[in-house]
Amino acid sequence: MAQWNAPSLIAAIDESKGMTEKGFTFLDRDQKELFLSWDDLRTESMKRAAHLRKYGLKKGDSVAMVLPDGEDFVPTFLGAVWAGLVPVPLYPPLSLGKLDSYKDTMVSVLNKAEPTHLITLSKMQQVLWAGLTHVKSLKGVITAEELKAPAPEGVSQDPAQVTDDDLAFLQFTSGSTSTPKGVAVTHGNLRANAHAIMVDGLKTDSDVDHGVSWLPLYHDMGLIGFVIAPMFHKVQVTFIPTLAFVRQATLWLETIHRVRGTITFAPNFAYALATKRTKPEQLAKWDLSCVKAFGCGAEPINSNTMRAFVDTMSKAKLNPHALLPCYGMAEATLAISFIGLDETLSTDVIDTDAYQKHRAAEPVHVSKLTEGKAQEFVNCGKTFPGHEVGIFDDEGRRLSDRRIGEIQVRGPSIAKGYFRDAEATERTFGGGWLKTGDLGYLANGNVYIVGRKKDIIIINGRNYDPQRLEWLTDDVAGVRKGSSVAFSRPGPASEELIIVLEARTASETETEALKEAVKQRIVEQMQLSPTDVVVCPLGSLPKTSSGKLQRSKTRQQFLDGTVGKEGNRTLGSNAEKVVLARHVAMSLIGRSRHRARRVVEHALEVRSMSDALSKLRLAGDYVSTRLTRLF
Amino acid sequence: MATVHIPSLFQQAALEVSGKKLDNLSGATVISKLGLDSVAVMELVAHFEEKLNIRMPDEDLAKVQTVADLGTLVKRLMPPGSEVTW
Structure with a gap:
């Protein structure tokens, strides 16, 4: 060889x-x-x-x-x-x-x-x-x-x-x-x-x-x-x-059959689509036994979708070992972990309570799934030689096996950073580890992804910034500005988009009309159809002390069925107002300090005397306008 | 000579592809407002191509906004003499 x-x-x-x-x-x-x-x-x-x-x-x-x-x-x-x-x-x-x-x-x-x-x-x-x-x-x-x-x-x-x-x-x-x-x-x-x-x-x-x-x-x-x-x-x-x-989704499997393909990869949604579109006569004709790796990655893997694919394609002689869940991202060039070629798709069933309260992945019996007391995650395998995956808590402490935290990776595949974006590079690549923004845990060296720490929504293999979806929602007449939240939840086959918003509606008909208007707006702008739009009373969604909506908390409340029912959030006491004012002031000062530093850094990259003079002048102007605006 | 009514064909295709019932389609209907995601839209295009035995070039599809735009494109691609309405 x-x-x-x-x-x-x-x-x-x-x-x-x-x-x-x-x-x-x-x-x-x-x-x-x-x-x-x-x-x-x-x-x-x-x-x-x-x-x-x-x-x-x-x-x-x-x-x-x-x-x-x-x-x-x-x-x-x-x-x-x-x-x-x-x-x-x-x-x-x-x-x-x-x-x-x-x-x-x-x-x-x-x-x-x-x-x-x-x-x-x-x-x-x-x-x-x-x-x-x-x-x-x-x-x-x-x-x-x-x-x-x-x-x-x-x-x-x-x-x-x-x-x-x-x-x-x-x-x-x-x-x-x-x-x-x-x-x-x-x-x-x-x-x-x-x-x-x-x-x-x-x-x-x-x-x-x-x-x-x-x-x-x-x-x-x-x-x-x-x-x-x-x-x-x-x-x-x-x-x-x-x-x-x-x-024509079946062209994929048809081609594999025809050329005797051995390796193919696709996101979860493609497996769902291919299963749905395949006809019995195709199954009878195809021989997929040649495939050693049906890789699945790039968006959350749904174990039901994978099982349905294996079940359906077993009629086309698919080797069940061929399914290969993997984990990766562009910041790590591509791949971070694969399961072994000889391993079958496997999942880990963990206790929901321990996960939510103690960030622990405690294995429980599969039967707990039907009782709604457990969650199932796909094994994404081990990382490669020369690479290392670590799980870290919010304070940056490394966690042991079966503790849930942010997945971080280091090794020769980790990219240099983001092009011409020192701030984002430091945030994501700083300290020698790539902070993936994914939450997960390790068990015997195998990586399990439980969700996103960053709020990026991944549907049909594409990334959507929740903020953009929330802004679109805010544009719809009747929606309270700055009070909508977008997130995804695992659906029957792949991730689904959910929008939760605050509005004052007088009747059921009005609520339904508002939901429809929000769906229209999102589909029109993003070609993405929300599975559900939830309208909540004003002031009922969880916010931080600075008035920022808490996406992950809203999402959790939605999954628990308690969203919009937690009583009203008000900014009552003076003490709270002081906290808020201080927070806003701090963040403004921090931002302008940061911008000023970037301007200075830029100014230091001097190519000639006239370049230096013009950059210094620019920096001076910038700092003085920022300061005037602040005070 | 083939006769094609674009809104009816569109309704039929959407029903088959995504189980969606679309009513009141007209030439002015903007396709991106119909609540179909991008994968469904492409499947719909495939449905049109198969039913009408035509090929819609990608660069032309990018410019299609309304049902009437789609009709104009289909009309251009169908054999001469075919009747395309919307």
Whole structure:
């Protein structure tokens, strides 16, 4: 069995020279195949690198990519990496409307990444370009078609020289978050995580294994898991267009059956969708016994969905060991833990009372589940050699086995930080551990995720910022401003969105109309349909002393069935008002201090004498306006 | 010659895909306001394509806002002489 040890993605592309038998196969919507061997991919990378260099792009420059089809995306991404550029993959506009909100998200991402060029298809160019005039850094659009042309003369096709610490690409998290954060992934991170996934986790053999993926390539699981890691370890992959999968979910399993796929990954919702859409005649025809890993990650794993999938697909000879729950996130490049290849899906049933009161994961008998006194969590396996997972309490103390706290990770896969965001980087990556924002526990080294500490909502594999959903809710006439809470709860098959809000309604009809209006607003703006909208009396939702709504407490009350019934929250006594005033003052001072520090830090990065003078002037102006506003 | 009434086909598709009963659809109905999530919308598109034996290009779909927009797109993609109404 061949061992692959390329020191970087560029070296992995380079060692593809002469390997013409295997590589990547791209299916289009009509199932037509385009095969690019490892050798072809190397040639394409070199050619595209030369084109990009001709545009003046050089090592370290970021370049945005909006390319929906794998056959354009993959060689272009690899070509950009070959030239030492920092590609910024972005999701293409999705169907049926919402072009405006898409453009807003694009603009905020691009203003963060500051690319000089955007690579896209000529037919998408006009759809996109109109919205991008707000991106100052952008000088122009490069079309995928141009990059396919023969390499320009007189431009170097040599690989860039990179070190482990050099940036390889920027991974912006999917979905709509109001302040986009780009994970800065280095070349060292890519090598480490590719090894963890392909060698430690999946024990791949390039002679035998065959990946099948419909995952979007602008998403970490699709890009790292099925382009970068397979390129490092020379595992052939067949790519299905994402939209083709969404249009027709069974195409995924049909393709696995046809090409004898051995490895595939998808979020929980895809397993639910595939189970729902599969017809008996397909089950009778398919032979899925070839698959050794049906990986499941990227959103909370629902054990019922997984069991239903195994049950249904057992008729298509699915090996029950093949189901592979895993845990990961873009900040850790991709993978953090997998269960073993020979292990079956397993869950841990713990006592609800001990969990809620003492943050302890005490195992109890399965029968307690039906009595509603227990909760079930999926075993997400162990982390990889060279990596470490720790559980920490709010004071930063490390917890022992079966104690619930924040999951933190360290090791060579942990990214450098967030691109040009020192504050967020310190918060999440500071102190040598990646703070995942997930709550969970360890038992015998296995990771169990119980929920989110951060309030990010993950539905259908996309991240939603609860604040954005709450703002949308606040816009609806009749909703008390600043008194709505968005969160998710596990549904029968996947996560469901719940909105809880405060309003004064006169009748049942009025309440129903308000619920409907909120649902409309969210669907319209986010293409996400709330499963339930709960209308509570004014002042009944839990808030902190500074008047901030407590999402996790509201969520817990909702799950317990006590939301809106806890009596009224009032700001009565003077003592409380003093506490509130002090809190507001402290937070204002803290914020301006922080901003001032950032301005000074920025000013210290001086390139010339005139630069220094203008920055000092700016800093002075900034501090004085902030102080005037404060006092 | 094929005759297609977009709102009826849309209603039928939504019912099959997500079990949702949609009433009072007209050309002016904005699709994103119908309470369908993004996965359901794509499944719906697939349903249209299958029923009408057409292919709707992704870049055209991005510009579709209303039932009438969808009708215009379908009309363009159907064989000449087909009657498409909404």
